[in-house]
Amino acid sequence: MAINSDQDIVAARQKGRALATELGFTTGDATLIATAISELARNIVSYARKGEISLKMVHGSSRQGILIIASDSGPGIRDIRQAMRDGFSTSGSLGLGLPGVRRLMDEFEISSEPSQGTIVRVKKWKQ
Amino acid sequence: MEVPILKQGEVLIATFQAALSDADLEHLRRGLVQQVVRFRSRGVIVDVTAMDVMDSFASRTLREISHMIRLRGAETVIVGIQPEVAFAMVQLGLTLEGVATALDLEEGLAYLIEKFKNID
Amino acid sequence: MSKREITSRDSEARGGPAVEIVRSEAPSELLRELVAHLRQNRTLLREEWVVRISETRLLTAMTKEEIFAEATSVYDSYVEALETEAFEALQAYARNLSERIIPRGVETHEVVGIVLLLRDVLARSLFAKYQTDFKKLNRILDAYEPAANRIANTVAVGFVQERERVIRQQQEAIRELSTPVLQVRERLLILPIIGVIDPQRARQLTEQLLRGIRTNRAKVVVIDITGVAAMDVTVANHLVQTVEASRLLGATVIVTGLSPEIAQTLVTIGVDLGKMNTVGDLQGGIEQAERLLGYKVVTLAEPRQA
Structure with a gap:
């Protein structure tokens, strides 16, 4: 899914909720997943202007889950550790984006190169 | 997507219909503040019952609405946050601090009427 | 074959x-x-x-x-x-x-x-x-x-x-047994928590309470933690989140049964208790809840204002 505008943020989270529901997540979990997608898509629009979000079903040893990958080739994050701290932001937003997303999901991975872009991979397992 | 704003006596009621984009939210914020001025409203109810996701932007917009309207001397109350949405919000750290909340439209109206009485 | x-x-x-x-x-x-x-x-x-x-x-x-x-x-x-x-x-x-x-x-x-x-x-x-x-x-x-x-x-x-x-x-x-959401008066819920709270239980507890607030149209919730075995920073944060989420639904939360030892520990590890409305014991909590609810009934019933 291409993320280029604030309309795409809405479309991405709606798709995420639909997929989560289809996979059998509870309404509560589907809401957490949709909210995380919304935040990740918002980061793309605000910092990189355009990027992509892909949603995949994943299999663990005994459970199913959903994998969300948000990638962009924007300015990247200079200090990831600082970005993961609550309250940090470079675009004047609340700065809760990434640490908040980590709390919403079960697994969180980020890699970023300054002026190369950022990739965030998050997973949520079905209970 | 337009958010209809309903005038009910001294109170304005804005009902979120479905998933709103950032542009819709900003449009709503401007519209509400303008109408509060125009109708000299004393209270605003924002009904978010239909919202299935409340992310940082939506949450910040609601706070801004509440603060700007307070600067106009009126009160705002957010009503209808769904249980799952509230759970996701606190996980994200979005607690709408300093913004009044109520269960639904009925409760929101009762809250405002109570507020008006205390001021009168 | x-x-x-x-x-x-x-x-x-x-x-x-x-x-x-x-x-x-x-x-x-x-x-x-x-x-x-x-x-x-x-x-x-x-x-x-x-x-x-x-x-x-x-x-x-x-x-x-x-x-x-x-x-x-x-x-x-x-x-x-x-x-x-x-x-x-x-x-x-x-x-x-x-x-x-x-x-x-x-x-x-x-x-x-x-x-x-x-x-x-x-x-x-x-x-x-x-x-x-x-x-x-x-x-x-x-x-x-x-x-x-x-x-x-x-x-x-x-x-x-x-x-x-x-x-x-x-x-x-x-x-199910360990998280009963009880309605004691109209618009007043009590949630007595007993035993050990892990993240999974904390979540279930919060979801159950939030649903309870909605179905019972509760204005005030008393969470009694007298029976909570241990309180560390994680559990305390869950409790703070539960209080915040309840407020988003328009309900006020009163926490009761916080022992002086636990309160001391929480302050020491830096948990912000300021956001929490705490009362010594369950009895006192219910009394305060009734005052909160009752105060409202009295003012609304005032005939002059009609």
């Missing part, structure tokens, strides 16, 4: 009469012979099996008579599974058996143990029967072993699955 088709095609391809003779003893035929042997010696073999079970000190939670009764059923199901190569009946029996013996404390190793013992008892009797014809013994074992192993597998898996189902059911029951 695709297996047999392959065998016959195979023998056609080879064509030779010598091969035909060997192939005439298809695995299924060997199994039939085997089953007949096991049926004939049922009493003896079953007896030997039961002796081996008690020698190995398995199924100690059951009486001799019970073991004998179960052994008879298992023996017959076992032979039937060998004969029909259909495992559904055995699977159903294994589940049924597990359902009966799990509450008595029978362990996984015991169930696996007795099935393996039966496999060995039967194998030994086959050795005894065919000891003079080594080639035949080999063919018999070729037919017997895969089926016997599948049976052992089926029973073990059936038992473990049943055990997991029971455990899941119990966990759910405990969780």
Whole structure:
């Protein structure tokens, strides 16, 4: 899914909720997943202007889950550790984006190169 | 997507219909503040019952609405946050601090009427 | 029976009469012979099996008579599974058996143990029967072993699955019991929390409370944590989140039963108690809740304001 505008943020989270529901997540979990997608898509629009979000079903040893990958080739994050701290932001937003997303999901991975872009991979397992 | 704003006596009621984009939210914020001025409203109810996701932007917009309207001397109350949405919000750290909340439209109206009485 | 088709095609391809003779003893035929042997010696073999079970000190939670009764059923199901190569009946029996013996404390190793013992008892009797014809013994074992192993597998898996189902059911029951959201007055909920709070339970507790607030249209919630065993920074943060989420639904939360020791710990580790409305004990909490609710009723009922 291409993320280029604030309309795409809405479309991405709606798709995420639909997929989560289809996979059998509870309404509560589907809401957490949709909210995380919304935040990740918002980061793309605000910092990189355009990027992509892909949603995949994943299999663990005994459970199913959903994998969300948000990638962009924007300015990247200079200090990831600082970005993961609550309250940090470079675009004047609340700065809760990434640490908040980590709390919403079960697994969180980020890699970023300054002026190369950022990739965030998050997973949520079905209970 | 337009958010209809309903005038009910001294109170304005804005009902979120479905998933709103950032542009819709900003449009709503401007519209509400303008109408509060125009109708000299004393209270605003924002009904978010239909919202299935409340992310940082939506949450910040609601706070801004509440603060700007307070600067106009009126009160705002957010009503209808769904249980799952509230759970996701606190996980994200979005607690709408300093913004009044109520269960639904009925409760929101009762809250405002109570507020008006205390001021009168 | 695709297996047999392959065998016959195979023998056609080879064509030779010598091969035909060997192939005439298809695995299924060997199994039939085997089953007949096991049926004939049922009493003896079953007896030997039961002796081996008690020698190995398995199924100690059951009486001799019970073991004998179960052994008879298992023996017959076992032979039937060998004969029909259909495992559904055995699977159903294994589940049924597990359902009966799990509450008595029978362990996984015991169930696996007795099935393996039966496999060995039967194998030994086959050795005894065919000891003079080594080639035949080999063919018999070729037919017997895969089926016997599948049976052992089926029973073990059936038992473990049943055990997991029971455990899941119990966990759910405990969780339901441990988070009761009680309505004591109109618009007033009480949530007494007892025991240990892990992240999973904290989440369930919060979701249940939020749903309760909505369905009961609650304005005030008293969360009593007198019965909470330990409070660390994680649990405290969950509690703060529960309070915040309740407020988003328009409900005020009063926390009661916070002991001075726990309060001291929380302050020391830097948990912000300022966001929490705390009252010493449950009684005081309910009184304050009623004041909050009652205050509202009085002002609204004021006739002058109408």
